[in-house]
Structure formats: C-alpha cells, structure tokens
Amino acid sequence: MVAAIPWADMAGVTLLRHDSDNPATAACSNARVIDIDADQYAADEGPCLEAARTNQIVSVRIDEVATRWPNFASAAAAIGVTSYLSAPLAVDSGHAGSLNLYGFDCEGFSDVDEVLVKMFVTSVEAAVWNSRHAAEARTEADGLREAMKTRGTIEQAKGILIAVRGISPEVAFAVLAEQSQRENVRVAVLAARVVNSAVSKAVGSH
Template sequence: MNKSQDHLAEPDVVRRVDDVTGALEGLTAILEQDEDLSVVLQRVCLQVVQAVPDAEMASITLLRDGGYSTATATGDVARRIDQAQYDAGEGPCLEAARTGTIQRVKVREAARRWPEFAAAAEGASVASFLSAPLFIDSEYQGSLNLYGAGGDGFGALDAALLELYTTAAEAALRGARRYVSARETVGQLRTALSSRAVIDQAKGMLMAVHRISEKEAFDMLVKRSQEQNVKLREVAERFVAEVLDS
C-alpha cells in the first residue's frame, strides 16, 4: 500500500476510520464474551493490525514488577524487536511508555536516536515504528506497538488512527479490569462468609460439648490451628465433620 497519505482521497480516509470502528466493535464483542485480560490484550493486538492497514506486525508492552515485557504479539519477529528494546533500555515502545506520547519513527531516525536498539534490531525487515502509550490502570501500563515493512514509513494518518484505537481500547480494557476486580471481591466476600459460618458452627458445637464460653471455644480452635499449622477454617471444617460423623 502506498503510504503517501497526505494525498489520500476522502473515501480512503473514511474507509480507514471505518476499519478502526469495525475493530473496536469486534473488541467490544470479545469483552462481552471473555473478561480474561490476557485474551483481551491478544485480541487488541490482532485487531489493531486491521485498524491500521500500514502495520505489518503489532505487540503490547507492559511495565510489570519494575521491568518491561511483551504481553502479547502477532508473531516472534515483533517479540524479538521488543526484546531488543528491553535489552538496550531504549526504543520507540519504551519512549512511548515513558513519555506518554506517540512515537512515529523510520529506521534511519531510530538509528540516530537509539543506536544500540537499532543495531540489535537490524535484519528484522522493519522499516518504520509506531508506538502509542497504553494506560489501563496503575497496575497495567505500557505501549501498543506497530511495525511496518514499507519504505515510506507510517504517516500522520496512521498515528491518528492508532491514537483513536488506543484511546477507545483503553476505556474498554479499564471496564474489563473493573469487572474482574469486582468479581474477585465478590468471591473473596463469599469465601469470608463461608469461613465465618463454619467457624461459628464449630464454636457452637464446642460450647455445647464442653459447656464453655464463645471466647473459650474460639481460643480452642485457634490453638488447634497453630498446633496443626493449618488455617482456622480448615480446623473448624474438620471438627464439624468429626462431630457429624461420630
């Protein structure tokens, strides 16, 4: 595809915006079916190549535990290019993540700005780089990266389309993260309520059998938990089961 985008006809621009819209609709459909973040990130990576037609490959870089890593990519070549940036500590994806600005760079400019990375990435058949900052929440942030093989490099329209897609994808991913977090909280509350119920049941049995107070019954359970080195809930469950089986 010719990347001289300054002279694109209006129908071409509309078609490209439609491509982004279609990709986002597909992402929304995935969010309705699967809330697993790794699956959603993979879908984002695959669909952004369709949203920005001049992109040959894509990847997503995330900052986790103080270091950068590739969460997903469309292929091994993209992963190798990402890794070259992590090893060198420089490159378009790291620059986008660190500065919060889109990086649109051709190979020659990359060689001037990040010589160590460019040398490591040489031979990957990539002619241009386009990376946008990706911020989901304080735990998940990094960049969405595109790699092009064409000689003309990414144009201003490519950058605008990527920014549009990334902004909408961030909102969708935040929604998915909130849903997962809420579901985990509900699960934890259910576990806590279940634990409390069985502990209360065990306390009641101990109080009836030994004619002791609620505090004394609870202390007995805690002591047994410490002696057996198991959770209080497990001690309570075992005791209740023993009484019911006897």
C-alpha cells in the same frame, strides 16, 4: 488496527510493571512482533519502551533508529522494519504500556496515522480496564464465597463447643482462637477439624 492503518504491517501491545525490568508483549498480530519487541527489551531501548516510559507518542523511520537507540539499531537493521509508531497505554497504577505499529514498506507514519492510533489506544485502554476489573470482581466474589464457607464452619465448631462444654459463644470462639495460635493453624482449619471429629463420633455411636 493493522487493516485500518494502510502502512501498518504488524501491531503489538507492550506491558511493563513500574517496579520491574521485565517488559512483555501482551498481544500481537504477527509472531515476528515478539522478536522485534524482544530485541528492544534486550537493548532496554526502542520505540515501544520509550512510549511506555515517557507517555509520549513515538514515530520514527529506520534512519533515525541509530541515533535514538544505538543499542537497538543493529537488531533493527536486520529486522526489515522501516517505520515504527508507538503510543502510550494507560493501564493502571502498577503498569505502563504501549500500542506499537511496525511497517515494512513506508517512509514513516503520518500525523493522520497518529490520530488513528490515539483512537485505538482509547479502545484498548477501555478493554484492558474492563478486563482487569472483571478479574478483580471475580477474585473478590470467590473470596466472599470462601469467607462464607469458612464462617459457616467456624459457627458450627462454636456450636459444638457450646453444646459439649456448656460455654458461651464468645468463650467458644476464644477457645478456637487460642488453640489455633497454640498449634499455629488457621481458625478455619481448626474449626473444620472440630466439626469433622464431631461428625465422626456421631456416626461411630450409631
């Protein structure tokens, strides 16, 4: 993106949770972006935060910073950035974000630059969405696999109780559930213990 927009020297992505006061820089093209963003987070104001919170594009020159964000102004003056352009990112229901450009030697980003940033925002949003849903899918798959393993162990434990006590499957599960509550352990943990105990006895009897 920095290569595509002539006056952009650095770029970064800010993410913040709607229920948190702790924004973070999720990605950047240069380590100095982290320092610039950190000054905005410390002041609780600045272009990246305003874009994320208002869902509006923010484009300012250094001479406007003192008026708009006085707490950030002193830090901004020492940074050397002369122009800021931040565009809001739609992440998910729990997060807001912004795509941020910083320029050292320009007199302000143009309307064309804003259009280009909007195009990049669409690509970034799609990438973030795909990444998050891929992670959710992996988590769900892991959960299903674990559930399948757990169910198999519980069924084995039920089978052992049925064989040893001569009870029905329903009663066998009720026995496991009652004992898990009494001992305050998960049914799956108790079932694994029953299975392991039966295996140990079977091995010891040979």
